[in-house]
Amino acid sequence: MTRDLTITDVRLTPILVADPPLLNTQGVHQPYTPRLIVEIVTADGVTGVGETYGDTKYLELARPFAERLRGRRADDLNGLFTLADEVAVDASRVENAVDVGGLRGVQTADKLRLSVVSAFEVACLDALGKALGLPVHALLGGKVRDAVEYSAYLFYKWADHPEGVEREPDDWGAALDPAGVVAQAAQFKERYGFTSFKLKGGVFPPEQEIAAVRALAEAFPGHPLRLDPNGAWSVPTSLAVAEELADVLEYLEDPALGTAAMAEVAAGTEVPLATNMCVTTFAEIEEAFTRGAVQVVLSDHHYWGGLRNTQQLAAVCRTFGVAVSMHSNTHLGISLAAMTHVAATVPDLHHACDSHYPWQSEDVLTERLTFTGGKVTVPDAPGLGVELDRDRLAFLHRRWLDDDGALKDRDDAAAMRVADPGWVTPSVPRW
Ligand SMILES: O=C([O-])C(=O)C[C@H](O)[C@@H](O)C(=O)[O-]
Numbered sequence: 448m449t450r451d452l453t454i455t456d457v458r459l460t461p462i463l464v465a466d467p468p469l470l471n472t473q474g475v476h477q478p479y480t481p482r483l484i485v486e487i488v489t490a491d492g493v494t495g496v497g498e499t500y501g502d503t504k505y506l507e508l509a510r511p512f513a514e515r516l517r518g519r520r521a522d523d524l525n526g527l528f529t530l531a532d533e534v535a536v537d538a539s540r541v542e543n544a545v546d547v548g549g550l551r552g553v554q555t556a557d558k559l560r561l562s563v564v565s566a567f568e569v570a571c572l573d574a575l576g577k578a579l580g581l582p583v584h585a586l587l588g589g590k591v592r593d594a595v596e597y598s599a600y601l602f603y604k605w606a607d608h609p610e611g612v613e614r615e616p617d618d619w620g621a622a623l624d625p626a627g628v629v630a631q632a633a634q635f636k637e638r639y640g641f642t643s644f645k646l647k648g649g650v651f652p653p654e655q656e657i658a659a660v661r662a663l664a665e666a667f668p669g670h671p672l673r674l675d676p677n678g679a680w681s682v683p684t685s686l687a688v689a690e691e692l693a694d695v696l697e698y699l700e701d702p703a704l705g706t707a708a709m710a711e712v713a714a715g716t717e718v719p720l721a722t723n724m725c726v727t728t729f730a731e732i733e734e735a736f737t738r739g740a741v742q743v744v745l746s747d748h749h750y751w752g753g754l755r756n757t758q759q760l761a762a763v764c765r766t767f768g769v770a771v772s773m774h775s776n777t778h779l780g781i782s783l784a785a786m787t788h789v790a791a792t793v794p795d796l797h798h799a800c801d802s803h804y805p806w807q808s809e810d811v812l813t814e815r816l817t818f819t820g821g822k823v824t825v826p827d828a829p830g831l832g833v834e835l836d837r838d839r840l841a842f843l844h845r846r847w848l849d850d851d852g853a854l855k856d857r858d859d860a861a862a863m864r865v866a867d868p869g870w871v872t873p874s875v876p877r878w
C-alpha cells in the first residue's frame with residue numbers, strides 16, 4: 448500500500464476557552480483564554496491535530512509557517528525546525544526579557560517559534576500515526592508505561608469572576624485560605640483520584656502559603672506536595688519557606704526568579720528545586736546544571752518545541768542526574784494527549800506531571816480524556832487517539848471572532864484590574 452503524506456491543507460483555528468478565576472502572582476486568569484488548534488491534511492485525506500498558545504504573537508508566526516508547510520511531507524519532522532527559522536519574528540514581541548503574561552521564563556524569538564512548531568509537530572505525528580495505524584507513542588519509540596500520573600494543580604481561587612464580566616460558571620467554589628485549599632484538594636482527589644498536589648503560590652504572603660501547605664500535609668499525610676510561587680520570593684524568603692516546609696515538600700518550584708537566585712537557594716537547602724521558568728530552552732541548561740540551580744526540570748512540550756525535543760531534554764537531564772517532569776499552562780485535550788504520549792516514553796519519570804485540564808470545562812474533542820486514580824491511560828489508537836468535535840471548535844472560534852480584542856492575548860494583570868483598578872504587576876521579588 449502506498450501512502451501520500453504530502454501536506455495539502457493546513458487549518459489554523461484560534462479559539463477562546465472558558466477559564467475560572469485562578470489567582471497567581473501576576474493577577475488572575477481571564478474568563479476566557481486563547482488557544483490555537485492546528486490541523487494538517489495529507490493528500491490521502493488524513494487529518495492530524497495539534498494545539499498551542501493562541502495569543503496574537505503565536506498566531507502571527509503560525510500563519511506564515513502554515514503557508515510554507517503546504518507541499519511538504521508530514522513525516523519530515525526535522526524539516527519543521529528549519530522551516531521555522533525562515534519565519535521572521537517581530538522584535539517588539541520579544542523585547543521584554545520575561546514573558547510576564549505567561550509566567551514562562553525568558554521570551555526569545557526561538558522560543559516563540561518553538562511554541563508554534565510544537566503544535567505542527569504534534570499534528571504531523573497525529574497524521575502519521577493515523578496513516579500508519581500506530582499510536583504517537585510508538586512513533587516516539589514506544590511506551591514504557593501504560594498510564595501517566597498527574598498531580599492535582601491547586602489554585603487560590605475566587606468563587607467567580609468579577610461581577611458584570613461575561614463568563615461560564617464553575618462548581619469549584621472559592622479557595623482563599625488553608626481550609627479552602629484543603630477543600631479544593633479533597634474535590635480533586637474525589638473527582639480524579641489525584642494523590643499528589645501542587646499549590647500555585649506567590650499570591651498571599653509566604654506565611655499564609657506555608658500554612659496552606661501544612662494544612663494539606665495534615666489532611667493528606669504522605670501525599671507528595673509542591674509549592675510554586677513563580678519566582679515571587681527573594682532568596683532569603685525562599686530559604687525560610689524551604690526550611691519551614693522541608694519535611695513535607697516533594698520539591699519547591701521556582702521559589703526565586705532566574706538561575707542565579709535559584710542556585711543561591713539550592714546551595715542553602717536540601718529541598719529539591721524544580722523549574723519551568725529558569726530552564727526553558729536548551730541554551731539555559733548548561734549554566735543551571737553546572738551551578739546546581741535545579742534538581743527537576745519541568746518541560747512544557749509547547750515551548751520546548753514538541754515531543755521529540757522533550758525526549759531530548761529528558762536525555763540531557765538524565766545525563767546530568769537532574770530529574771524531569773512536566774508542568775502545564777491552560778490547555779485542552781489535544782495537548783493532554785500529546786503530554787501523555789511523550790510522558791509514556793520517558794523512562795525515568797519519577798514525579799507526577801501537572802495539568803490544568805481539570806480546570807477546563809470546555810474542549811474541542813468529541814470525548815474528553817479522563818483521570819482515573821490520578822492517571823491518564825496512554826491511548827493505543829492510531830495517532831493521538833483523540834477526535835476533533837467540529838461543532839465545538841466552531842463555537843469556540845466564534846467566541847474568538849466575537850471578542851473585541853480584550854481577551855485575545857492572555858493578560859492576568861488586566862483581569863485583576865477589573866476587580867482592583869489600582870493593581871499593577873508586582874515587581875520581583877514580591878516578598
Ligand atoms: O507551573 C507554572 O509555572 C505554571 O503553571 C504557569 C501558569 O501560567 C500558571 O501560573 C497559571 O496558569 O496561572
Ligand SMILES: [Mg+2]
Nearest residue numbers: 675700723774
Ligand atoms: Mg511553575
